Amino acid sequence: MAANREVPPMVVQSGMSQADSSNLEPIVVYAMVSINYAPVLGANVLATITSPSGKKFNITLLDTGSDPDVRKNDGVYTRYFTEFVEAGRYAVQVQVTGLGNQTISSTSGPGSAATYNPGLATSDGTVVTNPKGPTAAGNETNGVSTSDLDPFTRVVSPGGFSYSGPLVDPTVDVLPPGKVIDLAVEQVDNQDLSRGVRLTFSAPGSDYDSGTARAYQIRYSYASSSSLTNNFEGGILVTSAMATQGDVLSPKPAGSDETMVVELIAVPVDRNALSVWFALRAYDDSGNVSPTSNVAMMNAFVAPYVEPTPEPTTQVVTSSETTTPQPITTTTTTTSVTSTTPSVKTSDIDNQLKLFKILTAVFVLLTIILASALVATCVVSCSLKKHGKKVKTEMEKRMEKQMALEMAAARNNHNGIRRPEMNLEIGHSNISYTE
Ligand SMILES: [Ca+2]
Numbered sequence: 457m458a459a460n461r462e463v464p465p466m467v468v469q470s471g472m473s474q475a476d477s478s479n480l481e482p483i484v485v486y487a488m489v490s491i492n493y494a495p496v497l498g499a500n501v502l503a504t505i506t507s508p509s510g511k512k513f514n515i516t517l518l519d520t521g522s523d524p525d526v527r528k529n530d531g532v533y534t535r536y537f538t539e540f541v542e543a544g545r546y547a548v549q550v551q552v553t554g555l556g557n558q559t560i561s562s563t564s565g566p567g568s569a570a571t572y573n574p575g576l577a578t579s580d581g582t583v584v585t586n587p588k589g590p591t592a593a594g595n596e597t598n599g600v601s602t603s604d605l606d607p608f609t610r611v612v613s614p615g616g617f618s619y620s621g622p623l624v625d626p627t628v629d630v631l632p633p634g635k636v637i638d639l640a641v642e643q644v645d646n647q648d649l650s651r652g653v654r655l656t657f658s659a660p661g662s663d664y665d666s667g668t669a670r671a672y673q674i675r676y677s678y679a680s681s682s683s684l685t686n687n688f689e690g691g692i693l694v695t696s697a698m699a700t701q702g703d704v705l706s707p708k709p710a711g712s713d714e715t716m717v718v719e720l721i722a723v724p725v726d727r728n729a730l731s732v733w734f735a736l737r738a739y740d741d742s743g744n745v746s747p748t749s750n751v752a753m754m755n756a757f758v759a760p761y762v763e764p765t766p767e768p769t770t771q772v773v774t775s776s777e778t779t780t781p782q783p784i785t786t787t788t789t790t791t792s793v794t795s796t797t798p799s800v801k802t803s804d805i806d807n808q809l810k811l812f813k814i815l816t817a818v819f820v821l822l823t824i825i826l827a828s829a830l831v832a833t834c835v836v837s838c839s840l841k842k843h844g845k846k847v848k849t850e851m852e853k854r855m856e857k858q859m860a861l862e863m864a865a866a867r868n869n870h871n872g873i874r875r876p877e878m879n880l881e882i883g884h885s886n887i888s889y890t891e
């Protein structure tokens with residue numbers, strides 16, 4: 457208890473994620489430590505869970521931002537409890553201890569707790585702002601005051617929870633590693649992407665946030681964030697050979713800071729802006745796998761992309777730019793030769809086509825003229841024939857008339873004696889008759 461009455465009271469609020477559990481579902485125990493509504497950082501927060509038969513389990517609640525702690529340095533300390541050794545009701549007690557110069561509070565001043573910038577005091581008293589927090593920049597110049605607190609201890613009892621279901625078998629590992637929620641990635645050298653990227657995250661454990669995992673499966677994608685969340689297995693796998701710092705096969709104990717430097721492969725080179733998305737899963741010795749972590753994104757600095765010059769196409773264009781049809785060729789030296797030859801042939805073909813058309817027209821004209829002449833000739837000859845026939849008929853008539861006159865004269869000369877043979881000479885029939 458603070459001796460100075462002007463010092464605002466320390467407040468510890470504690471609780472559990474749920475009032476009861478079954479089927480080995482973990483219980484999240486949390487404690488929020490504040491002074492004048494501002495978070496208290498760096499406190500030792502110890503939860504003691506007592507089983508129905510009186511067994512005590514001590515777990516240290518953490519404000520590290522790793523699962524199940526949602527946010528680092530916000531004064532909320534959390535931890536999973538999974539030691540369900542008995543069915544029944546478990547009691548929870550939380551003890552918060554401050555060690556003086558290692559515990560600070562961040563606040564915008566008495567009476568106002570609206571502005572909060574998380575920070576962390578080191579052993580020599582300097583303040584280190586949270587490098588990944590949304591308001592980390594300008595912590596000291598944003599009206600935030602920090603001050604050491606007198607050593608203190610608070611004990612609260614948030615009650616407890618009930619458990620019903622299968623009991624934990626120490627010989628069988630059924631609990632998976634926790635979900636990594638603070639994965640971050642940055643380019644090692646902004647001038648040289650080939651030096652790789654640096655991944656940082658808090659190590660999960662074999663059983664949620666306890667113990668040590670067996671391996672990490674880290675994958676990344678150049679496509680999108682959803683490509684990893686929807687199809688984690690489709691991402692590019694980070695192998696041990698690709699990690700120049702850290703080892704995907706040697707996780708650190710739960711809560712440790714993990715740092716890995718990874719050389720990227722299959723880097724797209726056809727773009728000026730390159731984004732990379734990372735996610736990971738943790739495995740334990742029994743093959744239990746954690747949920748997929750948060751997806752960390754990095755915009756890589758890459759050299760400006762220059763479109764490669766398509767050399768064969770430009771050579772074809774320059775060698776045959778005076779001709780309209782472009783022959784489809786791909787080679788370089790032979791193209792210039794083969795591209796000019798067909799252009800000459802095409803002009804010859806054009807000339808020949810013109811000549812052919814002219815000749816065809818002349819031929820058609822001549823044919824028409826000849827046909828007309830033939831028709832005219834036929835018409836004339838036919839009319840002549842008809843006319844000749846008529847003339848001949850008139851001549852015949854005159855001849856017949858003349859001969860009739862001669863025959864009449866002859867009959868007169870021979871006193872009426874008929875000469876049948878005369879009929880035969882002028883007749884048109886072979887039939888002879890006698891009278
Ligand atoms: Ca927290």
Ligand SMILES: [Ca+2]
Binds near residue numbers: 632633662663
């Ligand atoms: Ca496990």
